[in-house]
Amino acid sequence: MIYYFDGPTAFEGGASGVQEAAFVLSSRDAVLREMARRGLDPNAVAAVLSPNVSLGRDFFENIAKIRALRRLWARTLRDDFGVTNPKALPLRLHANVVGSLCTQQQPRVNLVRVAVAALSGVLGGVSGLQLAAYDEAFATPTEDSVRLAIRSNQVLRYESGVGRVADPLGGSYFLESLTARIEEEILSLYRDMDSRGGWLTLLESGWVNERLRKRSWEIQRQVEKGEREYPF
Numbered sequence: 515m516i517y518y519f520d521g522p523t524a525f526e527g528g529a530s531g532v533q534e535a536a537f538v539l540s541s542r543d544a545v546l547r548e549m550a551r552r553g554l555d556p557n558a559v560a561a562v563l564s565p566n567v568s569l570g571r572d573f574f575e576n577i578a579k580i581r582a583l584r585r586l587w588a589r590t591l592r593d594d595f596g597v598t599n600p601k602a603l604p605l606r607l608h609a610n611v612v613g614s615l616c617t618q619q620q621p622r623v624n625l626v627r628v629a630v631a632a633l634s635g636v637l638g639g640v641s642g643l644q645l646a647a648y649d650e651a652f653a654t655p656t657e658d659s660v661r662l663a664i665r666s667n668q669v670l671r672y673e674s675g676v677g678r679v680a681d682p683l684g685g686s687y688f689l690e691s692l693t694a695r696i697e698e699e700i701l702s703l704y705r706d707m708d709s710r711g712g713w714l715t716l717l718e719s720g721w722v723n724e725r726l727r728k729r730s731w732e733i734q735r736q737v738e739k740g741e742r743e744y745p746f
Contacts, residue, residue, distance in 0.1 A: 520566055521534045521537070521538060521565065521566045521567035521568050521610075522566060522567070522568040522610040522612050524537060524726060525567075525568035525570065525612060526568070526612055526613075526614045527726045527730065528726040528727065528728075528729040528730030528733060529725075529726055529729065530729060531570075531572075531575050531576075531579040531696065532579075532696060532699045532700050532703060533703065533725065533726075533729070534567060534568060534579070535567070535579055535582065535583045535586070535696075535700045535704075536700050536703035536704040536707060537707075537713070537722070538565045538567065538583065539583075539586060539587070539590060539700070539704045540704060540707045540708065540712060540713040540716075541565075541713045542560075542563060542565065542587075543590075543594070543595075543708070543712060543713060544712060544713040544714050545559065545563065546559055546560065546595055547712075556591070556595040556596070556597050556602075557597050557598065557599035557602050558599070558602075559602075560591055560595070560597050560599070560602035560603075561599055561601045561602040563606070564606040564607065564608055564641070564642070565605075565607060565608070566607075566608045566609070566610060567579070567580065567583070567607060567608075567609050567610075567640075568609070568610055568611075568612045569609050569610065569611045569612065569631040569632065569634055569635045570612055570614075570615055570631065571615050571627070571631065573630060573631070573633075573634045574634075574688070574689060574692060575692070575696070576631065576634035576635060576638060577634050577637050577638040577683060577689060577693075578638075578689060578692040578693040578695075578696045579638070579696055579700075580607060580609070580635065580638030580639060580640060581638055581639065581681070581684075581689075581693045581697075582693050582694075582696045582697035582700055583605065583607070583700065584604075584605045584607070584639065585693075585697055586697060586700060586701060586704070587603075587605040588603040588604065588605065590704075591603055606641045606642075607639075607640045607641055607642075608640065608641065608642035608643070608644070609635040609638075609640040609642070609643055609644070610644045610646075611628050611631045611632050611635070611643075611644065611645045611646045612631075612646060613646040613647075613650035613651065614651075615627050615628070615631060615646070616628070616646055616648060616649075616650050616651040617651055618651045618652040621648050621649055621651065621652070622648060624646075624648035624649075624650075624651070625648045625662060625666065628645050628646050628648065628663065628666065629645075629666050629670075632645050632666065632667065632670055633670060633674075633676065636670055636676050636677060637676060637682055637683055639680065639681055643667055643670075644667075645663040645664075645666055645667050646663065647659035647660050647662070647663045648662065648663070
């Protein structure tokens with residue numbers, strides 16, 4: 515059985531943006547290797563893969579993570595699996611604005627939080643986008659809150675104009691340097707995971723869950739000591 519990785523679940527479980535992206539790549543490799551074992555061409559398989567990632571509170575980190583992951587997705591497919599199909603190399607990424615960035619207090623402010631996070635996903639270049647409802651922190655979303663989440667998505671898509679340009683923030687000194695740093699960190703972790711046996715081995719051995727547990731504990735410690743303003 516292939517356990518394909520879901521970014522938002524791990525992110526809310528404590529994963530950093532770097533860990534989330536490295537896990538996406540590592541689990542993708544597990545899928546490609548299993549499909550190759552069954553006789554399927556990686557050029558065909560990679561063309562239909564569409565992983566999920568999270569969008570949290572850090573606006574620029576969201577964008578840089580997506581840009582870095584897009585670069586690494588194409589490069590590792592080409593270099594490690596010999597993929598040449600132009601329809602397989604581009605990353606078709608779906609992003610979820612995680613409900614954990616919402617608060618129970620003053621819940622309508624969550625509309626702003628969700629919209630800002632969603633905008634970062636669009637500027638980063640996601641192909642699909644799902645927004646959290648503003649009341650997810652304390653209730654099953656109502657019809658009204660779900661409608662507002664959908665309308666926020668539609669405003670970004672049809673009224674803001676931000677989707678007209680590919681990589682609109684490319685060339686920004688800050689964003690380019692941040693993307694380069696995050697890309698290097700993702701690649702380092704991804705290669706380390708491969709050297710340890712890859713996604714399935716690390717998942718089944720508990721290595722992945724242990725990394726999430728350690729980071730969750732560290733985040734909680736930082737929040738309690740006032741070293742960090744928010745957990746996600």
